[in-house]
Amino acid sequence: MASSGFSWTLPDHPKLPKGKPVAVVVLDGWGEANADQYNCIHVAQTPVMDSLKNGAPEKWRLVKAHGTAVGLPSDDDMGNSEVGHNALGAGRIFAQGAKLVDRALASGKIYEGDGFNYIKESFENGTLHLIGLLSDGGVHSRLDQLQLLLKGASERGAKRIRVHILTDGRDVLDGSSVGFVETLESDLSQLREKGIDAQIASGGGRMYVTMDRYENDWDVVKRGWDAQVLGEAPHKFKSALEAVKTLRAEPNANDQYLPPFVIVDDSGKAVGPVLDGDAVVTINFRADRMVMLAKALEYADFDKFDRVRVPKIRYVGMLQYDGELKLPSRYLVSPPEIERTSGEYLVKNGIRTFACSETVKFGHVTFFWNGNRSGYLDETKEEYVEIPSDSGITFNVAPKMKALEIAEKARDALLSGKFDQVRVNLPNGDMVGHTGDIEATVVACKAADEAVKIILDAVEQVGGIYLVTADHGNAEDMVKRNKAGKPLLDKSGGIQILTSHTLLPVPVAIGGPGLHPGVKFRNDIQTPGLANVAATVMNLHGFEAPADYEPTLIEVAHN
Ligand SMILES: O=C(O)[C@@H](CO)OP(=O)(O)O
Ligand SMILES: [Mn+2]
Ligand SMILES: [Mn+2]
Missing domain, CATH: 3.40.1450.10 (BPG-independent phosphoglycerate mutase, domain B)
Structure with a gap:
């Protein structure tokens, strides 16, 4: 690539400053659906996520997390963690496995x-x-x-x-x-x-x-x-x-x-x-x-x-x-060649990175994020922390999972001042959603929301920026529906529980005291997807994204 003038150096963003710690929070399995009794995110008390949505409409939007937007064969394909985190981390859409x-x-x-x-x-x-x-x-x-x-x-x-x-x-x-x-x-x-x-x-x-x-x-x-x-x-x-x-x-x-x-x-x-x-x-x-x-x-x-x-x-x-x-x-x-991921660019441009989740999602914010590559990109600039998951149980039994522990690690990483990016995956909505246990999934969503609060409070304390998103839907719809959207019943008249992911979009919310006041979401990108997030995060770190990345979601108003 040297002959084509390739460089890892990212250009400075013309308006956005460097040096603000950025928290990137991925809520696993957290999509946006109509409010009803099968939408566990709606049923659960989620004041923090609600306030992101309702408090600042120009800093909250939906993006696609399924189908061709994440490199899957068709738009009938639900999203999943692998393609979702690949897109989030790599900033481009690769034809997937x-x-x-x-x-x-x-x-x-x-x-x-x-x-x-x-x-x-x-x-x-x-x-x-x-x-x-x-x-x-x-x-x-x-x-x-x-x-x-x-x-x-x-x-x-x-x-x-x-x-x-x-x-x-x-x-x-x-x-x-x-x-x-x-x-x-x-x-x-x-x-x-x-x-x-x-x-x-x-x-x-x-x-x-x-x-x-x-x-x-x-x-x-x-x-x-x-x-x-x-x-x-x-x-x-x-x-x-x-x-x-x-x-x-x-x-x-x-x-x-x-x-x-x-x-x-x-x-x-x-x-x-x-x-x-x-x-x-x-x-x-x-x-x-x-x-x-x-x-x-x-x-x-x-x-x-x-x-x-x-x-x-x-x-x-x-x-x-x-x-x-x-x-x-x-x-x-041959697998997709997911190279030049945002993680690799950012460490090469001096961004010190902390990534954390519990075992069942640990590889999502490391391995998948880095394009299906295990290990560190640069050991001197990164720290990856894995919190051991419960094993041998189904997660409806312990729906809070390790959300609190993950959030506390993220908080400590932010407060330590040692990192420019703190990235976590909160697994609850997804892992408990997969059990099909609606009550437990409601508890799971509340726990994830509480974890977000801990992280956002730390962002507040350090004058940082947050970007909260999800990799695909799951907990927001727990029932199989017909084409008209009505719940389907099984032979005995009960509802057919949907344990899978969904085809629904996911939120992206940005904010925090370190966010330049002129930043807002662009409205000239018609159907953005998860792949647009990487360029956005690079901007929040004060860099322009590489030219072949999917465009950033944000713009800076003149003021
Ligand atoms: O558990 C898994 O393997 C998948 C569902 O098959 O979920 P996710 O993509 O969220 O990891
Ligand atoms: Mn997932
Ligand atoms: Mn899942």
């Missing part, structure tokens, strides 16, 4: 790359294992991509295929696992008619089996390893359909938390453990909840749990999940 996989499948390029050629070497004598989330949620994976990959691999020589499913109920309705398993079973039976030995081999609910993140609870990954690789699980069934139906009949059963199971043959033997010479594909395109399994599958040195048996396999990820660790080393589709 879901879209890149769609393209590679549609063009057939996925079958021409090094990754596919590598696993193909196992097709003659080994089994092809596909492990991942089974739903059409489009947040971590998509059923149609799995279907295309099954078809494509079998047409290209895979003779024996085993699918290890993780049931969802988080990005899709609880109970929908049964239908997804039926669809997959029917696809696999069609492959069997063509002479391919294809079966579901194991399964479990995504939050209890395999899909932990940021090393919150390695037991989750171990449960998956035992079922998928070793072929061992407490529950054994003859078919996956029987498995999900039986396990769902247990009291309080829930797709997200189904226990691990393996499918066995007539003699009681697991039909699909992973053996030497096999190929394994983790089919999720999203990184955070696949990194831990990728480590277990790829690393020779590994001490997080006893793997018991480590088969010699050819392993590829749907994507490479961690650009810094180069993990996994082989993959089917």
Whole structure:
């Protein structure tokens, strides 16, 4: 890039000063919806967020957080943390994993790359294992991509295929696992008619089996390893359909938390453990909840749990999940190249940065923020603090989570005078929203609002600036609706609880004593999205954003 005159130096903003501490607060899963009883943010006491909205209309606005505005394939795609924080941090819209996989499948390029050629070497004598989330949620994976990959691999020589499913109920309705398993079973039976030995081999609910993140609870990954690789699980069934139906009949059963199971043959033997010479594909395109399994599958040195048996396999990820660790080393589709993030520019321009969340969201304000890159950008200028999350519980049991602790860390970081940017993620609206527990989600939203207050009070004390936003919606709408917006009922007449994210916009609010009095939101940007926030934050630090960043949301009136 040197030859094109590239420079990391950001130009000074013509009007905005440097040296004001900036607090960047991301409320996870906090969208804007009409006020009704299923809008937990509306039901909850949220005086601080209310005052930002009602107190200064020229400093509060909505931005898009879903669909093409964050690099997803279509505007029917709900937002999510990965694409949301990528956009917030990178300031540009990158075609994201879901879209890149769609393209590679549609063009057939996925079958021409090094990754596919590598696993193909196992097709003659080994089994092809596909492990991942089974739903059409489009947040971590998509059923149609799995279907295309099954078809494509079998047409290209895979003779024996085993699918290890993780049931969802988080990005899709609880109970929908049964239908997804039926669809997959029917696809696999069609492959069997063509002479391919294809079966579901194991399964479990995504939050209890395999899909932990940021090393919150390695037991989750171990449960998956035992079922998928070793072929061992407490529950054994003859078919996956029987498995999900039986396990769902247990009291309080829930797709997200189904226990691990393996499918066995007539003699009681697991039909699909992973053996030497096999190929394994983790089919999720999203990184955070696949990194831990990728480590277990790829690393020779590994001490997080006893793997018991480590088969010699050819392993590829749907994507490479961690650009810094180069993990996994082989993959089917190249990930988006999210470079020159705002974090990198700002540290290179002297901005000392503090980032904090609790474990379940820690990587959101570090790893995702920095373009799916783990570790520090510049250790001398940054401090990242992770507050341990509760593990082994569903967050409706403790809906306040660690919001207070996160806010206190942010407050202390601001008051210390050691940082120019203090960035946090407050997880409550999202993590509790995903449980589908409306009452608990109301408590969660109140707790997040109280945390915002602590941070804004500290901003006030140090004469700083705040920017409060969210990565996508969740807690603002907890019911599945028809096209006209009316709540849908289930067979027994109850409402259908929406555990997923939404397609709704999210707020951006700015303020604080350090904010130049002439600053207000522009109204010449028609449909801004999360990617417009990075340039805005750079301005608040007194810099102009790079020319290829999405435009800033603010302007400075003459006065
Ligand atoms: O929990 C997760 O993995 C997703 C939902 O699938 O939520 P978020 O994008 O907010 O992390
Ligand atoms: Mn999120
Ligand atoms: Mn979420």
